[in-house]
Amino acid sequence: MNLSAPPPDTAQRYEMLQAGLDLLDQGLTVFDAGLRLVAWNEPFLRLLDFPAAMAYVGAPFESFIRFNAARGEYGPGDSESQITERIAAAGSFAAHVTERQRPNGRVLLLRGEPLADKGFVTLYSDVTEQRYIENLAEYQNIQLEERVRRRTAQLENANANLTRANTENTRIAAALRRSEERLRLINDTIPILIGYVDANEVYQYANKGYSDWYGHPEGGVTGRGVREVIGEQVYGQVRDSVRRALAGQQVTYEYQMDRLGQTVFARSTLVPEVGPESETLGFFVFSHEITEQKRMQAALVQAQKMEAIGQLTGGLAHDFNNLLTVIIGNLAALQDHRPGDSEVNEFVEPALQSARRGVQLIKRLLTFSRQQPLEPQAVDIGQLIVSLAKLVRRSLPESIAVSTDLPSALHALVDPGQLESALLNFALNARDAMPAGGRLHIAARPVELSTDAAAFDVPPGAYAMIEVVDNGSGMDAATLARVFEPFFTTKRFGLGSGLGLSMAYGFAKQSGGGVLIQSQPGQGTTVLMVLPLTAPEQDSDAPLDDAPLLLGGELVLLVEDEPNVRRVVRQQLIDLGYPVIEAENGAQALEMIEHIPDIAIIVSDIIMPGGIDGRQLAEWVRQHRHPIRILLMSGYADENDDQGTSDLPLLAKPFVRQDLARALQRVNRGKA
Incomplete structure (x- = not known):
């Protein structure tokens, strides 16, 4: 037709x-x-x-x-x-x-x-x-x-x-009406907030998403003023942008608001509508939520901070442990040479304890920055907390009452030293929150996490839960949101580094667990830590004897670039009965190995100047099939091993003479 x-x-x-x-x-x-x-x-x-x-x-x-x-x-x-x-x-x-x-x-x-x-x-x-x-x-x-x-x-x-x-x-005409209905359906469905505001700051149009965002019924925005619709909190943030848009300038900005009990973020673009006489008739609003993007940005910043801390800590660990090697080695030698001198021990023992605390601090920092591997083992949580409670009671004023509620047998797979440090940090934070006194309660129990595992960011399963509760001043929401942020602290300058809770959080995550803190101003604070459950370990073989196995004067080549460290280690080797020759870098060591056939053992630092480090030196010895045993020393246990020498004994700095003796025992037992 x-x-x-x-x-x-x-x-x-x-x-x-x-x-x-x-x-x-x-x-x-x-x-x-x-x-x-x-x-x-x-x-x-x-x-x-x-x-x-x-x-x-x-x-x-x-x-x-x-x-x-x-x-x-x-x-x-x-x-x-x-x-x-x-x-x-x-x-x-x-x-x-x-x-x-x-x-x-x-x-x-x-x-x-x-x-x-x-x-x-x-x-x-x-x-x-x-x-x-x-x-x-x-x-x-x-x-x-x-x-x-x-x-x-x-x-x-x-x-x-x-x-x-x-x-x-x-x-x-009917087809046009249907087309308009479809267009409105699209506008109301897309994840973009769309509105139009006239020159008097009155909404002439808003899609459903825009109305929902501000908590108004569909169609409840049109005909109302901007300030009335978005509220004073948001209007205060966007007022200048609105005025610039009405002046004919396209503007993009971000704002935040409280919505359904949470802080949410959005990004808006205002596009002016210009009339035939170049006058601004109003502007279109195009907005979308960026809360998740903000969360990802915060996570990225946090990761960058952690990376910076890791780089800083890893760089300091080697030098700091070298210093502690000298300090601990000399103090231990002084103590060994004057065992019955109480006046000397009165000064030496506190110095040794402080130096060893420095060692633990470096280990905690390395663990926190994921630069130091943990040493997990099956730990009896109850026994560890009982022992820790004695230290906690001595650290707290008498105005704070300490109580515990512990199971008879509850084992978790963790590094005990790191767990003690984390719990001690929780207790000291509780002390600071109760300057006028109060109650501190420490409890532990087994739990089965299912849907609530998400709160700890762990997979569902069986865990040991440790609970540290105080009735102190508590924290507001803003402080609670930042408690695990590195270097964030509410304490007065000089009284806190802002790393305690961050390190505890890093330890828990690295151990396969998590930490959750609940607090309100004036209502106290509850710290919940979950750690993977494990079965108790069977009794292991007896440790190596402290007495060294002397090899009848076998010659030791000591390779160390720090003179003070080299002097301490040399004296320890001499005290153990070994004759010692020294090299201050890998190049000197290679020359000695080629010209001195009597060298039986090499004790070498890993990081050294001169282009040849300890691992490269060990690999050269292996390739040339020298019958020389090798013991490596390191002030930073996570140094890269791209020479394939990870099976060699490694002695972590700082160490005392008995640590060196046990390491040499392992070397000698591996002798063919």
């Missing part, structure tokens, strides 16, 4: 109507506002010699004009300009009646009438015979009547076409 497909219930009527149109001897076309063919009849194609394939619903007006131009219908001249002129005239269509003589000599009368909603209808009549007999007066009246009759029929046909066009317009 030549009309667009009508609804099924009227299809037969449209077919009958089209058949009637095709019986007319006048041509008919109807074009819509977009200059697309809506309706036509067969006489139109016949009178203007158009191929039937050119006529279809939606055929462009331009295609017929170009067809005529191509076959010379418009005479000589620029065909493209003629085409442009005719298309422009059709776009601003006006009623007209005109005649056109076809190349075949036939004369056509064209009458065009605009439609109410743009577009136009055109009738094509073959008036060749009429013009021929116009000079015949007697025939003119008859022909005039015929023309009137035909005109009447044409008008009736035009009215019928107009009716059809109106019906089509109604259908198009």
